[in-house]
Amino acid sequence: MDQRRTPLFTGLKNHIAKNPVQFHIPGHKKGKGMDQEFASFMGEAALSMDLINIEPLDDLHNPHGLIKEAQELAAEAFGADYTFFSVQGTSGAIMTMVLSVCHPGDKIIVPRNVHKSVTSAIIFSGAIPIFVHPALDNQLGISHGITPEAIEHACEAHPDSKAVLVINPTYFGVTADLKKIVSIAHRFSMPVLVDEAHGVHIHFHDRLPLSAMEAGADLAATSVHKLGGALTQSSVLNVKEGLITHKRVQSVLSMLTTTSTSYLLLASLDAARRHLATNGRHLAEHTLNLADQARKKINDINGVYCAGEELLGSPAAFDFDPTKLIISVKELGLSGYDVEVWLRKHYNIEVELSDLYNILCIVTSGDSLQEINLLIEGLTRLAREAHSDFYLKEVEVSIPEIPLLALSPREAFYSSTETIPFSEAAGRICAEFLMIYPPGIPIFIPGEIITQENINYINENIDAGLPVQGLEDDTLETIQVIKEHKAFQ
């Protein structure tokens, strides 16, 4: 196939060039019928492409023309049998993956630190999660991937599970040995579903980890918008047929997708695929060079550490994406949150995320040495000015035992709840999510039995100053639990 072609993007431009009189939605009609300040800011080109699924422009719900061709080109570029465009981000694609394989009551093996879209899909489907703990990196205070050994144990203990879901790479760019995980899961005839939100670019350079499709996974939900040059919200769902049928995936995706699909987003996926397929290697090379230079310079700054290849070597940190700069600032006596605010205030720099010990900066082909140098300048000044008399309390990052599941997350979601004092919650079934950062792994999800050990763990972490998130009552004095129905006397 000719990857220089962009059937959808080009088809849209040809349609716009004919300047048809539009008696269809969107009612702003090329920007004329909307707030004019917004229209002039957006520009005529963007607004004229804000179209809808009229006959010449094909339909994402039943593609047979421009969209079908664009998806076929994408499948070839990503090494998939089928690629489906998602205008509802990777969240929509992840929900599709889970709902395509799980019926109510089916088990699915998932890492404990899954994205909320996985939990939502577990609630929607009525599936039973079999959790596997990701490995912890105590120095950085982050979680990595799950080990093949942990997957093997889970598969052996629950051979009736319907699938294994893996986050690959993690937000911080670390990957497990995905090929090995796939071969283990396939031995049990379980398909592997990959949350590849942070890995669209890895398919295009051999210094980057194996992509889900290269590793033989069955489904991969991939954010093209995050690191692949598409507009925000635009993702793909890649399918390797065999254990999964593309028809099932397509109909579930359609059930979860708006009928008013944005052609701006769809065209951006078509163009991003061309950019990746024709220039991806070169773009990744440029990005890797910039990131290598940045990492080296950051590591020359006293008190600041940018993680590199030394991360690797454990089964959960098998490979990593060097374009992610995980910058640990704990030796400066500052938290990542402090540094995020400081960089914003003094250098107009916005980082991707911050946590207790780190900031995460992502480098892409959209960057140049100029941005990298500004970051280095900012971190150098920060290190010079950091108060050496202030020390961040070193906290032991740990994870408690995963509580027993008394109700499926779906049953818990639909149960009546009541609010009780947190200190009296041991023995009750939790109706909320509760998470501690770092390492960002849930302590409770709805349906799990609260134990005194878990309450103690949470109190210890609060005393150590770690943020607890998720409860409706952010003072943490009360918690919502499932209402108990006492027998009448």
Ligand SMILES: Cc1ncc(COP(=O)(O)O)c(C=O)c1O
């Ligand atoms: C690990 C992970 N999975 C899934 C998602 C969801 O991706 P999207 O924002 O494209 O819906 C995210 C978003 O940040 C994520 O970090």
